[in-house]
Amino acid sequence: MDDQRIAPTRTASVEQRTDAIQAVMEARGMQPGAAIDSAYQLAEEEWVPLNGGRIVAKAWTDPAFRQRLLANGKAAAAELGLSMPPHHRHLVALENTADLQNVIVCTLCSCTAFTIIGLPPEWYKDLDYRARAVRQSRTVLKEMGLDLPASTEIRVWDTTTDTRYMVIPTQPPETIGWPEDKLAAIVTKDAMIGVARLPGT
Numbered sequence: 286m287d288d289q290r291i292a293p294t295r296t297a298s299v300e301q302r303t304d305a306i307q308a309v310m311e312a313r314g315m316q317p318g319a320a321i322d323s324a325y326q327l328a329e330e331e332w333v334p335l336n337g338g339r340i341v342a343k344a345w346t347d348p349a350f351r352q353r354l355l356a357n358g359k360a361a362a363a364e365l366g367l368s369m370p371p372h373h374r375h376l377v378a379l380e381n382t383a384d385l386q387n388v389i390v391c392t393l394c395s396c397t398a399f400t401i402i403g404l405p406p407e408w409y410k411d412l413d414y415r416a417r418a419v420r421q422s423r424t425v426l427k428e429m430g431l432d433l434p435a436s437t438e439i440r441v442w443d444t445t446t447d448t449r450y451m452v453i454p455t456q457p458p459e460t461i462g463w464p465e466d467k468l469a470a471i472v473t474k475d476a477m478i479g480v481a482r483l484p485g486t
């Protein structure tokens with residue numbers, strides 16, 4: 286091999302790359318800093334798992350809402366004042382039972398119904414989770430602390446750009462009769478992704 290045109294393999298760090306993009310945008314009169322600040326604020330204050338928790342709590346306590354949620358998740362979320370970006374065309378609610386565990390993944394990247402259940406955790410974006418959640422779902426759940434009996438069916442749902450999912454966990458029996466706001470607070474992001482169950486279920 287005498288080809289002298291081999292490209293250098295060094296890759297800039299994430300910080301260097303984002304700084305470079307920011308510098309180019311600023312040079313063209315854009316203000317990425319403001320957009321980034323506003324995204325942080327949305328992520329921390331508005332795109333919170335409590336949104337999904339409210340949906341789950343209402344589904345647990347209101348059978349008619351539960352039916353509407355299963356039929357059209359996005360419309361049911363809107364009833365609670367919860368919105369999704371236009372390109373999230375569908376919200377599909379997946380109901381767990383004692384014998385069925387639904388699990389969400391995005392094998393391509395990291396898509397979630399983030400305005401409803403919150404932004405994806407770091408492990409959700411990991412290539413390892415994305416590949417193995419499909420091929421070795423029972424093992425992956427066990428590694429994450431959810432050791433399901435062999436009799437429990439696992440269904441893995443691959444998110445797309447326009448179809449987002451949320452898992453409706455089974456309700457802990459000791460919480461039956463609680464008010465909705467108290468129920469909403471016990472629903473975790475992991476339970477709505479399907480890699481955890483709520484205590485007592």
Ligand code: FE
Pocket residue numbers: 391393394395396397444
């Ligand atoms: Fe994705």
